[in-house]
Amino acid sequence: AQIASGFEIVDAQGEIDVRAAAYNAFSLPLGSSVSPFEISNRGGFALQYNVLDTYALEAILEANQKSQQFRRLDAPRVTAFNTQISHSLVIDQSAYIADAEVNQTGVVPVINPVIEILNAGSILQVRPTVSHDRKYVILEIEPTLAVQLPSRFKTLTLGLTNLNVEFPVLSVTNIKTTVTIPDGGTVLVGGLKRTITQDSQVGIPSISRLPLLDFLLGRKGQARMQSNLFVLISSKITVIRDEESNRFN
Secondary structure, three states, X not given: OEEEEEEEEEOOOOOOEEEEEEOOOOOOOOOOOOOOOOOOOOOOEEEEEXXXXXXXXXXXEEEOOOOOOOOOOOOOOOOOOOOOOEEEEEEEEEEEEXXXXXXXXXXXXXXXEEEEEEEEEEEEEEEEEEOOOOOEEEEEEEEEXXXXXXXXXXXXXEOXXXXXXXXXXXXXXXXXXXXXXXXXXXXXXXXXXXXXXXEEEEOOOOHHHOHHHHHHHOEEEEEEEEEEEEEEEEXXXXXXXXXHHHHHX
């Protein structure tokens, strides 16, 4: 919620003119650090109150609340030999300027950007081991989640040419576990949970500590982003000779 408040005092003779106002603005847009959906703090409820008398009073109240959910389902299927490590990658690739090369063959040096590829997403590594009786499968599971954060930039200057070099930032979460499931069974692996909370508060020093005046002369905002990644793995033991007999009789 945001409240803009102020006052103006003008006497009848016009000799005194005093004006004051409290304007509260966040350093960064609310939700810019946590929201992957680019939800803005625009819109919502707005109320303006005016009193016109021997004095003038004006108050503006703004309130806003937004939420959004996103679900993504990937269902890859991989066939692997016994004790063979298999991988499944679901990633988003983005190009960025990682470096610069200077070409001085001509009279004026020329900067050539070096393009690199950044991978962000989920990587699943599984190593199956079949028991001797072919009834159970031991799975060594290692899921990894890489989330791209806002990048940092550095400007390179050579003569009259400027080039922005990007420094990508990744948040990597990795877990590793071993489970035993029967042939044809399914296991659910969680633990890749990520929560980011952004609390912003703006107010007048000293006055912002008072309960009522803090509401009238201050501004508060909260943004929260929570993501959960669940891995559902089903196993099926395939014997080549039995499979050939079933298919080709």
